[in-house]
Amino acid sequence: MKRVLMFLPVVVVVIMGVILFAGIGKDPNRLESALVGKPVPQFSLADLRKPEQQLGPEVFRGQVSLLNVWGTWCPACRDEHDDLLWLARDKNVRIIGLNYKDNREEALNWLATLGDPYAVNVYDPRGTLGFDLGVYGAPETYFIDADGIVRYRHVGVVNEKVWNEKFQPLMEEYGESS
Amino acid sequence: MAPVIRMVVLLCLALSPAVAADEARDLYQFDSRQQEQRFQALIAELRCPKCQNQNIANSNAPISKDMREAVYRMMSDGASDEEITGELVSRFGEFVRYKPEVDRRTILLWATPALVVFIGALIVALTVRRSGRADATADSLSDDDRKRAARLLNDRDPNHHSS
Numbered sequence: 001m002k003r004v005l006m007f008l009p010v011v012v013v014v015i016m017g018v019i020l021f022a023g024i025g026k027d028p029n030r031l032e033s034a035l036v037g038k039p040v041p042q043f044s045l046a047d048l049r050k051p052e053q054q055l056g057p058e059v060f061r062g063q064v065s066l067l068n069v070w071g072t073w074c075p076a077c078r079d080e081h082d083d084l085l086w087l088a089r090d091k092n093v094r095i096i097g098l099n100y101k102d103n104r105e106e107a108l109n110w111l112a113t114l115g116d117p118y119a120v121n122v123y124d125p126r127g128t129l130g131f132d133l134g135v136y137g138a139p140e141t142y143f144i145d146a147d148g149i150v151r152y153r154h155v156g157v158v159n160e161k162v163w164n165e166k167f168q169p170l171m172e173e174y175g176e177s178s
Numbered sequence: 179m180a181p182v183i184r185m186v187v188l189l190c191l192a193l194s195p196a197v198a199a200d201e202a203r204d205l206y207q208f209d210s211r212q213q214e215q216r217f218q219a220l221i222a223e224l225r226c227p228k229c230q231n232q233n234i235a236n237s238n239a240p241i242s243k244d245m246r247e248a249v250y251r252m253m254s255d256g257a258s259d260e261e262i263t264g265e266l267v268s269r270f271g272e273f274v275r276y277k278p279e280v281d282r283r284t285i286l287l288w289a290t291p292a293l294v295v296f297i298g299a300l301i302v303a304l305t306v307r308r309s310g311r312a313d314a315t316a317d318s319l320s321d322d323d324r325k326r327a328a329r330l331l332n333d334r335d336p337n338h339h340s341s
Binding site for chain 2: 028029033034035101127131133135136137
């Protein structure tokens with residue numbers, strides 16, 4: 001009995017080590033969206049380019065799309081812009097923009113100078129849809145299937161690596177059905 | 179001089195959270211002192227998703243401001259505390275609760291303190307019982323042992339007095 005007890009500290013340390021090791025490299029700033037598996041929340045917001053046109057959750061119907069939350073005030077959005085252009089052009093990905101807490105003129109100016117990867121842009125100057133989506137920092141990119149259900153949320157810049165590791169498998173899983 | 183400086187530093191430290199809390203409070207109007215306290219209690223228990231070790235009461239992040247506004251708006255609409263927290267959890271996830279619900283995933287979290295106290299008490303109880311048993315066995319000296327012990331003690335006594 002005493003012999004066995006002598007090994008108790010070693011056992012405890014090993015268990016602790018395994019648990020703590022599993023946490024190394026995990027980014028605590030990446031939270032899974034509470035909306036995964038749920039439809040995109042109800043909204044009615046203007047189109048960025050056509051202020052008179054109202055957009056709702058039906059823009060996500062019928063085709064797999066990415067919802068990219070961006071703003072001209074967000075430096076990381078500038079960083080990922082070229083990658084979004086690449087996705088739209090070379091990978092034929094439908095990207096819906098959510099222009100978040102931004103100003104229409106600056107946003108249009110940004111698209112004119114840097115290029116426009118978006119199929120359509122939802123203009124959300126007060127961040128209401130952003131709030132309902134649980135956006136806590138731009139850029140954020142949501143993978144939405146053809147039925148308008150949120151399947152994945154990525155917080156941070158989307159680049160080739162993130163695309164290959166996270167979005168490409170989802171594309172293969174949900175892309176064929178449409 | 180040193181005590182004065184220490185006093186000043188302590189005062190500054192003591193007052194700084196109060197100042198931060200004031201900033202958040204000044205933006206909103208409440209019907210009663212009670213409502214205001216309810217609001218403060220609610221925002222103190224909601225966690226900011228951006229700045230992860232702050233509650234939304236003390237955080238200056240834009241998202242915290244949005245969340246405070248949502249709490250205020252829902253409170254004005256007559257929502258209960260559970261409804262308000264539920265609405266925010268449905269958007270930002272279980273993460274925003276500083277006090278997680280008791281369910282299958284969090285039961286270990288809630289039970290650990292009680293479990294640790296129980297295990298500690300068990301160890302203490304076992305240790306006490308074992309040492310009690312050791313005393314009992316030590317007490318059973320043979321008659322020869324007793325005589326020898328008495329002799330030794332008597333022998334030493336005079337020496338003690340003389341020294």
